[in-house]
Amino acid sequence: MGLVDVSRLPQHVAIIMDGNGRWAQARGKPRTAGHERGADAVRDIMRATRRLGIPALTLYAFSEQNWDRPRGEVDALVDLLCEHLVSERDELIDNEIRLSAIGRLHKLPSRARERLHSLMNETAQYDGMTLTLALSYGGREELVDAVRALAHRVADGTIDADTIDEVTLARQLPSMKVGPVDLLIRTGGEQRISNFLLWGSAYAELHFTEELWPDFGVNSLYYALGCYQKRERRFGLVPDDCEPAEALPPRGNLEHAV
Ligand code: IPE
Ligand code: IPE
C-alpha cells in the first residue's frame, strides 16, 4: 500500500479478469471451480478500490464471444452471476457502491436480468463508486449499436450527420458514462484487449500480469496502481503540457440514450 499515492489515483480502472480456467486446471478441478474463486477475488478488489477512493471500476465478467463456450460453462457462469447478485447486495449497500452494467444485457436469461436490474435500482442513489459489470459485452458490438442508433437519428432528422464528432459518439456509449479508462489491467498472462472497452481505452495505461485472476489480490492491485503512477501520460502531447486532449465533456456529464 505504501507504493500508492492516494492523491494521484486513476479515476477509472478496468480489469480483464482472465485465467480462471487455467487456475482450476492447474489444480485438477473443473473450470467452473476457477470461476467460483474468481468471484471471490472480485469482492476483495471491489472493496479495495472503494476504500482507496477510485470512483469507477469496470470488470469484464462475460464477453459477447464467451456465449460460444460449452453450454455447461456458460450456464455455470450465469448461475454464479445470479448467486453473487444476491450475496453481494449488502456489500454494495454498506459501501455505497452503485452497480451498473454494460453489454447486450437482453441476451442474459431473465432470472439474471431481473436480479441485475433490481440491484442496480437499489444502488442507483450511491455516488461513492460505480462498479460496472461488462456482461455479454463486446467493444465492437457496443460501437455498432451506437452507430446504428446515430444512423436512426440522422434518418429521422433529429441530428445532422455533419455534426457527428467524438463527443456525439461517446455519448452513445454506455461504457463512457464513467469516462475513459485510465488504467486497464489484464490478468492471466495474455497481452491483448479481447474486445473490451475499445473506445474508452484509447489512452489507457495498460498493465499485464501473469497472475491468474483468482490469485489477483489486493497487493496485486496496489502494485498495478504503483506501476501506473510511474508512467508519464502524454496524450499525444509533449512532456510538461499533458492534459487529456480528448474532446469530451467532464465525467459524469455524458447524457446517454440508453
Ligand atoms: C476468465 O477466465 C473468465 C471468463 C472469460 C468468463 P477464463 O475462463 O477465460 O480462463 P482461462 O483464460 O481459460 O484460463
Ligand atoms: C476475456 O477473456 C473475457 C473476459 C475476461 C470476460 P477471454 O479468455 O474470453 O479472451 P481470449 O479468448 O483469451 O481472447
Ligand code: MG
Ligand atoms: Mg481466458
